[in-house]
Amino acid sequence: MVMVSVFWLAFNFGIHIVLVNIIIGLAVLVPLFKYFGMKRNDSDLVNLSRKMMKWYAITYGVAGVFGTAFTVFLFSFYPFFTDVIGNLLLVPFGISIVFVGLNFFSLIAYWYGWDHWSSKTHNLIGILMGASAIMIPFGFRQVFAFLNEPIGLSFSSTNQPYLNVITAYTNPTFWPIYFKSIDGALTAGMIATMGGFGLIYLINSENKKYFEKSINMLLLPSLIGLLLMIPLGFWYLESLSGIPYKFNNIMGGLGWVIGNDGISYNFSWLFVLSMILTAIQVLAIIYIFYKGIKGSLISKGTAYSSVVAAASAVGTIESMEMLNAFSQYPRFIASLGNQQIASLPYPWNITLSTALNLTDYNSLAAAPFATFFTSVMMALMIVVLGIFIYVILFKK
Amino acid sequence: MVNPIGSWIDFGYWGERVLSMVGIGIHWGILQYVLGLPFAAFILQLIYLRTKDKDYLRISKTLVKAMAIVFAVGAATGTLVEFGLIVVWPNVLTAVGKWLYFPMYAEVFAFIMEVMITYLLYYGWDKLSDVTRTILTFFAFIGPWYSGAMILSANAYMNVPTGLLPDYNATTGQWLYSLGYPKLLLDVPSAYVAILNVTKLESLGMTIKGTTSDGVLVYIPVTIVNRLVYESFNQYTVNQSILKAVLNSNVLSNQAVMQTPVLNIVNAIMDSTVKYFGIYTYLFQSPDFIPTMLHSIGAGLVVTGFTMIAGFGTRYLSVKDEKYKKYLEKALKFSIIFSLIVIIYEGLIAGDMMGKTVAKYNPEKFAAIEGTQPGFTSIASLLHLDKIEAFLAYGSFSAHLPNYSQIPQLWGQLGNFGVNVSSYLPPLIIDYSYYAMVITGVLLGIYALILTGYLLFRGVNKINRFWLYLGIPAAILAQFASLMGWGTREIGRLPWIVYGVMTLNVGSTLNQPALWQDVLVSLFYVIIVIALVYTVYRFLWVPSKKEILEEVK
Numbered sequence: 001m002v003m004v005s006v007f008w009l010a011f012n013f014g015i016h017i018v019l020v021n022i023i024i025g026l027a028v029l030v031p032l033f034k035y036f037g038m039k040r041n042d043s044d045l046v047n048l049s050r051k052m053m054k055w056y057a058i059t060y061g062v063a064g065v066f067g068t069a070f071t072v073f074l075f076s077f078y079p080f081f082t083d084v085i086g087n088l089l090l091v092p093f094g095i096s097i098v099f100v101g102l103n104f105f106s107l108i109a110y111w112y113g114w115d116h117w118s119s120k121t122h123n124l125i126g127i128l129m130g131a132s133a134i135m136i137p138f139g140f141r142q143v144f145a146f147l148n149e150p151i152g153l154s155f156s157s158t159n160q161p162y163l164n165v166i167t168a169y170t171n172p173t174f175w176p177i178y179f180k181s182i183d184g185a186l187t188a189g190m191i192a193t194m195g196g197f198g199l200i201y202l203i204n205s206e207n208k209k210y211f212e213k214s215i216n217m218l219l220l221p222s223l224i225g226l227l228l229m230i231p232l233g234f235w236y237l238e239s240l241s242g243i244p245y246k247f248n249n250i251m252g253g254l255g256w257v258i259g260n261d262g263i264s265y266n267f268s269w270l271f272v273l274s275m276i277l278t279a280i281q282v283l284a285i286i287y288i289f290y291k292g293i294k295g296s297l298i299s300k301g302t303a304y305s306s307v308v309a310a311a312s313a314v315g316t317i318e319s320m321e322m323l324n325a326f327s328q329y330p331r332f333i334a335s336l337g338n339q340q341i342a343s344l345p346y347p348w349n350i351t352l353s354t355a356l357n358l359t360d361y362n363s364l365a366a367a368p369f370a371t372f373f374t375s376v377m378m379a380l381m382i383v384v385l386g387i388f389i390y391v392i393l394f395k396k
Numbered sequence: 397m398v399n400p401i402g403s404w405i406d407f408g409y410w411g412e413r414v415l416s417m418v419g420i421g422i423h424w425g426i427l428q429y430v431l432g433l434p435f436a437a438f439i440l441q442l443i444y445l446r447t448k449d450k451d452y453l454r455i456s457k458t459l460v461k462a463m464a465i466v467f468a469v470g471a472a473t474g475t476l477v478e479f480g481l482i483v484v485w486p487n488v489l490t491a492v493g494k495w496l497y498f499p500m501y502a503e504v505f506a507f508i509m510e511v512m513i514t515y516l517l518y519y520g521w522d523k524l525s526d527v528t529r530t531i532l533t534f535f536a537f538i539g540p541w542y543s544g545a546m547i548l549s550a551n552a553y554m555n556v557p558t559g560l561l562p563d564y565n566a567t568t569g570q571w572l573y574s575l576g577y578p579k580l581l582l583d584v585p586s587a588y589v590a591i592l593n594v595t596k597l598e599s600l601g602m603t604i605k606g607t608t609s610d611g612v613l614v615y616i617p618v619t620i621v622n623r624l625v626y627e628s629f630n631q632y633t634v635n636q637s638i639l640k641a642v643l644n645s646n647v648l649s650n651q652a653v654m655q656t657p658v659l660n661i662v663n664a665i666m667d668s669t670v671k672y673f674g675i676y677t678y679l680f681q682s683p684d685f686i687p688t689m690l691h692s693i694g695a696g697l698v699v700t701g702f703t704m705i706a707g708f709g710t711r712y713l714s715v716k717d718e719k720y721k722k723y724l725e726k727a728l729k730f731s732i733i734f735s736l737i738v739i740i741y742e743g744l745i746a747g748d749m750m751g752k753t754v755a756k757y758n759p760e761k762f763a764a765i766e767g768t769q770p771g772f773t774s775i776a777s778l779l780h781l782d783k784i785e786a787f788l789a790y791g792s793f794s795a796h797l798p799n800y801s802q803i804p805q806l807w808g809q810l811g812n813f814g815v816n817v818s819s820y821l822p823p824l825i826i827d828y829s830y831y832a833m834v835i836t837g838v839l840l841g842i843y844a845l846i847l848t849g850y851l852l853f854r855g856v857n858k859i860n861r862f863w864l865y866l867g868i869p870a871a872i873l874a875q876f877a878s879l880m881g882w883g884t885r886e887i888g889r890l891p892w893i894v895y896g897v898m899t900l901n902v903g904s905t906l907n908q909p910a911l912w913q914d915v916l917v918s919l920f921y922v923i924i925v926i927a928l929v930y931t932v933y934r935f936l937w938v939p940s941k942k943e944i945l946e947e948v949k
Binding site: 069072096104108347381 | 465468469471472473475476478479480482483484486487489490491492493494495497498500501502503504505507508509511512515516519520523631633657659667670671675676905906907909913916917920924927931934935
């Protein structure tokens, strides 16, 4: 029954995180394109930006839904873990909450006010939209870094735990994961945009100009972003070398083991899968470049290629996030095994021994009818989601 | 002299409380429209289907457009509130997640339904057939009502936990604290019953109701429950707990038992109690659930109704175009009748149910509402409403209102085993907030009646300008009444977060937010509200001013 709790968390988080990456990318690209479009008097670019804005709004709504679902599953299956992070991580969560709110508000203002605000005001709201999106992971990735290693966790003289926020941000895993996330999100956003316009071009050739515009604007930056992921990815991997449990579960299967503990759960295959998917993206983009040099940048072939790149980008995010999460299974905090928890001050050594273990879930939440209900409703929700996307984007 | 504000302030935890008040308060205010607008839009579409008068469809579309704008901000503030609860009241969320999770599960899907349907309706309005659109609008109001009901079930439980035996006898006017009331029905697993000294527990007020397959059903005084919950979230072991005093003597030397965290024991008792009542229905069995749901939805309808009067009425005053005027006349007529019906429902049906529930299950709160304390100037006594209140609450003019001055200050505390709460007396300020709600509600009812009188005897086009301009303060007052009602409910529960179970200090975060954090987040919320008001003004009001309202073309 452990798998029920883990499955629902992974399912919701998996969808949420992919969409969130695309959202961050779009939040930056949309106002940028609108700005350039207005400046260059390029109405196609402005129209392209507006179409992307519609995708952004819809993606935001869907991501929000799965994000909320994830939170509910988390505190239902793991109430005492939620209690721990709720008590400790007020500031990182607070940062994210504020920027989620700002981003949401700027999205609404930017979207509904497209033809209503002055150009200058609209651009300013656009800057707020992009900047707030980039700042959301500044809080959430700190939570992830804390879950790698609880840097900044301190105990008062009365044994009350608290987070030293300044120290927390010196967590060696924070900056690499944050920068990697931002670069990954922008790159995925760019590749997904090209793939999206490639797809609508394949469906209806009248959309050719949008596909062409997106390729012209994004092909080179996306390749740079993709290549930048390589050093950033290795920076993050290197930062995990201080957490042998997690590192070994990622790299152990490839023969790279740190310390004496060996591999607990071999997830190297997910690492390999991520690398393959990244390679597919690089190859697909290089192919489009090649076709461009040959003089046929816009063709069915390059459109298919952009769709493949987009699908691979989504797959890469999914596999990397799953790798990051599962490589510390069953620990909620990767560096805290039973031994490390036992050495914490009393009574936290007792409390945390169960709260930080993924196998110790709330059995009430995994009751048969709850699982059945959740499955049925989730299936229904996905069907409704499909209808929603169809009506909004495709129905005439 | 009694200081009603001072006692409210003295409960402390202002950082967390301000964040919750501002955050949930704003969310609550926005939600009123999310609950009301789609319902009104649905009724309008039914009228359109029956009359084929396209104006009703247009009015409906205007309301859906407003709903789409308001809903977006409502969803955002809702998500912020959820996160806020996790970081500000983590222990409460832990308890909700552990034992009260099912409605939260169900709420997720309700929320999803709301998001999809609202925007499907808004963006797909012209792409849908009349019947499909009406069906979708039906789900557009069912979604928020269902979602609201799920969240409110947790709030209802916080006011009246399932299995609560109240502590006041209205016939005799006696508080029953000396007999161990209020008590909570819990299913104690047999393994724990075996190590407990039942005689000692009975002397503390515990009464046995019966047995289950693996436990004993007992009514336990909330003083004990309160203390055990406090110990649980403060990492006590049995050795440090009050449980030590009620263990059988042969267990005292068993180190395994003595080192057991109290949380584990409370966990097991709550698990079996939830299973006894039903995992999926535990919250819904709170006697407060149905009244809370009906009353809250009613509040949303009232606020929506009077806001529609304000919007359509004031616009009507400045419009010259005949076609537009006809449209607004129909909208105004609908808004007035809608408002009258919902304010009557809210006051006489839902409000009455709510009041009776409070009187029965939260007598301390009821005593504070009635301000039955010498030296305190209560509105009820000023208006000489005591007998009427007694009749409304208990069905008899001879019933006794609960006497606030007779409530022991530490009634929720088990002897000397405190939980760091200095007073269990709810703040008397709720006398003012409650009567502010009631008086405002009555005024709104009179206002709706006057407007209806115009409709019946003179026609909508003859309504005096004064009465139409009055729509603006009426809309604000409707929000005010709703806020006062909510405030009475929440403030009147102090110092409890969950009545009889968990106090403020137990639910609060270990690391309380700094003042600047409170101020920053509160300001942020206020800015969101200002931005929402401006957005509605810009995208609904300004276009309507130019008489080019898209829906009227």
